[in-house]
Every structure is written in C-alpha cells, then in structure tokens.
Amino acid sequence: WTGGEPRLVPFFWIDPVEPDAGRQVEMALGSGVRGFKVIANRFYPGDPRALPVYRAIAAADRPILFHSGILWDGRDSSRYCRPAEFESLLEVPGLRFALAHASWPWCDECLAVFGKFEQARSLRPDVPRMFIDITPGTPPIYREELLRRAYSIGYDIAGSLMWGSDGAAPGYDPAYVQRWLERDRRLLDSLGVAEAARERLFHGNLERFLAG
Numbered sequence: 001w002t003g004g005e006p007r008l009v010p011f012f013w014i015d016p017v018e019p020d021a022g023r024q025v026e027m028a029l030g031s032g033v034r035g036f037k038v039i040a041n042r043f044y045p046g047d048p049r050a051l052p053v054y055r056a057i058a059a060a061d062r063p064i065l066f067h068s069g070i071l072w073d074g075r076d077s078s079r080y081c082r083p084a085e086f087e088s089l090l091e092v093p094g095l096r097f098a099l100a101h102a103s104w105p106w107c108d109e110c111l112a113v114f115g116k117f118e119q120a121r122s123l124r125p126d127v128p129r130m131f132i133d134i135t136p137g138t139p140p141i142y143r144e145e146l147l148r149r150a151y152s153i154g155y156d157i158a159g160s161l162m163w164g165s166d167g168a169a170p171g172y173d174p175a176y177v178q179r180w181l182e183r184d185r186r187l188l189d190s191l192g193v194a195e196a197a198r199e200r201l202f203h204g205n206l207e208r209f210l211a212g
Contacts, residue, residue, distance in 0.1 A: 009210060011065065013037045016050035025056050034210055039067040040080040046088020058095040063209050065133065068099035069106060083110040090120060095128035096209060098162060101137030107146050115155045131209050135164030136180060144187050151193055158197040162205045
C-alpha cells in the first residue's frame with residue numbers, strides 16, 4: 001500500500017492493553033510503521049497497562065493518533081474518550097500525540113486540555129506535544145464555532161491543528177472529501193485565517209507530527 005509512495009504514510013492500529021502490545025510495537029517499527037492509532041473503547045487512556053506501550057512508542061520517536069470524543073460503535077464507550085482523560089499522557093515524556101475529531105462534542109474541553117499541555121511544556125521540556133486533528137467529527141453546524149474558537153482562544157494552536165477527512169480505503173470517496181475541504185476553506189475565509197496558518201493546517205503540522 002505505501003511502498004515507494006512518499007505521500008502514503010503507514011500507521012499501525014494497536015490496542016495498548018493487549019498482553020502482547022509491546023511485541024506488536026516492535027514488529028510494527030521493524031516493518032517501517034511511521035505512527036500508531038489507538039481507540040480507547042474499553043479502557044481509559046491512562047490505563048496502567050497502556051502507559052508502557054506509549055512510552056515505547058515515544059522512545060522510538062513515533063506519534064500516536066487517538067480517537068477522542070463521541071464514539072459511534074453502538075457500545076457504552078464514549079466515557080473513555082473524553083479529552084480530559086488524556087491528561088494522563090503527561091506521564092509519557094517526549095510523546096507526540098493527537099486527539100482526533102477535536103473531541104466533538106467536547107471541543108471546548110479539548111482546547112482546554114491543549115492549553116494545559118502547552119503550559120506544562122513551559123515548565124518541563126519533556127512534556128508530550130499535543131496536536132488536534134479536526135477531522136469530522138464535528139457536524140457542519142458546529143464547524144464554524146470550532147474553528148473560530150480554535151483560532152481565537154489565545155493559545156499557540158495554529159501550529160498544532162491538522163486537517164483530515166476520516167476517509168477510508170478501499171472505497172475512498174473523493175467527492176465527500178472535496179465537499180468538506182471546500183466548506184472549511186469558506187469558513188477559513190470568513191474567519192480571516194492567514195494563508196500561512198492554512199498551510200500549516202493542511203499539511204505543515206502533519207509533517208511536524210510525523211517528524212517531530
């Protein structure tokens with residue numbers, strides 16, 4: 001899928017509380033995986049079984065993309081994905097991580113957690129670096145409010161927002177992605193977001209998330 005394609009970046013979906021999760025990390029790293037995806041659907045992000053796995057990923061200088069916010073899986077699971085639960089990652093030095101979907105419907109809580117990590121980084125340089133993935137998520141009616149608050153909250157957040165589509169392969173739907181892209185560009189126009197910030201949103205911050 002990704003061999004020889006520099007714009008296709010392989011991530012490994014891992015359940016960090018599985019007994020062999022550490023071995024899975026080693027296997028994935030040996031296969032050229034560039035990052036990891038975690039959905040905490042039956043455990044809290046700071047589960048003691050998961051923290052050593054996150055530390056191994058951080059030691060390998062790889063990022064983790066976490067699902068956050070409401071989880072549409074037909075189960076009683078969203079409680080595990082509240083953004084404040086990810087404060088436990090303060091105990092994983094050097095980690096880079098992103099909260100997907102801007103934690104909708106807890107977007108304000110997500111922004112507040114971002115601010116907490118940034119403040120902690122001013123005290124300790126090894127505090128994890130948090131990114132926010134604005135992949136929908138947020139229904140269109142909430143989208144403008146999310147972007148307005150993100151770009152005006154006063155935190156240095158423009159260097160940490162990443163755009164995404166939540167598209168799947170196979171079956172990728174470019175028309176769906178184009179509609180979201182055009183809608184978000186119109187909102188960015190209306191909010192007066194500078195071109196430099198847009199470049200970071202659409203690709204620059206993802207490159208930093210991957211490369212450190």
